[in-house]
Amino acid sequence: MKGNVENIKIKDTDSLNEFLRPFGYAYDPDEDVFYTIIDAWQREMGYTRLYDEAAALSFMILDCEPIYFEYDNRWWMIEFWKGQYCMASGCEIGIYYTDKPDLSNEYFNWTFYDCADDENMLKMKFTLTKNGETIIKRKGVHWWLVGFKLGEFSQPWELEASISITLKDIGMRNAFVQGLLRAGYRKKELLIVGKTVSFIFTNPKTPQPFTRNYMFEEIIQDKNKLLCDRYNELTKGYNNALDKLIALQEIDLHMLEKVVIMGKTRDIYKFRLLK
Numbered sequence: 258m259k260g261n262v263e264n265i266k267i268k269d270t271d272s273l274n275e276f277l278r279p280f281g282y283a284y285d286p287d288e289d290v291f292y293t294i295i296d297a298w299q300r301e302m303g304y305t306r307l308y309d310e311a312a313a314l315s316f317m318i319l320d321c322e323p324i325y326f327e328y329d330n331r332w333w334m335i336e337f338w339k340g341q342y343c344m345a346s347g348c349e350i351g352i353y354y355t356d357k358p359d360l361s362n363e364y365f366n367w368t369f370y371d372c373a374d375d376e377n378m379l380k381m382k383f384t385l386t387k388n389g390e391t392i393i394k395r396k397g398v399h400w401w402l403v404g405f406k407l408g409e410f411s412q413p414w415e416l417e418a419s420i421s422i423t424l425k426d427i428g429m430r431n432a433f434v435q436g437l438l439r440a441g442y443r444k445k446e447l448l449i450v451g452k453t454v455s456f457i458f459t460n461p462k463t464p465q466p467f468t469r470n471y472m473f474e475e476i477i478q479d480k481n482k483l484l485c486d487r488y489n490e491l492t493k494g495y496n497n498a499l500d501k502l503i504a505l506q507e508i509d510l511h512m513l514e515k516v517v518i519m520g521k522t523r524d525i526y527k528f529r530l531l532k
Contacts, residue, residue, distance in 0.1 A: 313468040326436035340413035347405035373400040380423040410485040
């Protein structure tokens with residue numbers, strides 16, 4: 258990691274994105290947010306509930322909302338996340354499926370899912386607000402739509418995500434809606450127009466990871482806030498993330514190393530199950 262920071266000189270958006278590519282991310286200068294690229298290395302890692310359990314151990318305090326449903330002879334899972342990703346506030350929507358047996362029970366879902374391939378990516382969008390103020394907007398056809406606001410510290414309960422997902426057809430839409438209803442959403446909370454389902458993700462309705470206990474969460478969030486405060490203090494003379502990261506190369510290389518570790522890092526995937 259340190260070698261990567263020292264060997265690549267960040268001077269503009271292109272060089273920043275060259276630097277971020279091995280981590281699976283890119284920078285949007287218009288929105289001043291970071292997002293996931295289609296061919297991110299994380300796409301090969303699939304999904305298991307154990308990743309959510311490991312999130313807090315990697316300084317990510319997140320609300321998780323997995324929605325399970327059956328469609329086209331597969332088990333599908335569309336999950337949304339929002340919260341603090343170490344030094345960034347953010348939101349994610351991920352699309353996953355498997356044609357292997359469902360391994361869930363009343364206590365835990367052990368099923369391993371593949372990330373959606375190009376044929377099964379969906380049109381999605383979200384607006385993330387913090388205490389009523391918009392901080393991130395993202396949209397696109399993707400398997401993992403993400404937005405991170407660097408240096409923004411948030412508690413998950415301060416964040417609200419307005420989400421819209423356009424499913425492949427009416428059959429998939431109906432199956433997804435049934436998954437939302439089973440998770441605890443009410444029909445009146447859903448806006449259904451054609452193949453598109455829209456809703457608000459505030460307080461999660463599904464059980465949260467066991468690692469989200471109050472005392473541990475408080476310790477992690479205290480550290481996350483200290484890192485955000487330090488980053489903002491060091492870069493207070495700059496107006497956007499690109500200029501801040503350029504400046505950090507000269508101000509504090511160690512802080513730059515921490516900044517670029519955002520979202521789901523390789524530590525999370527140590528919990529990967531064999532398919």
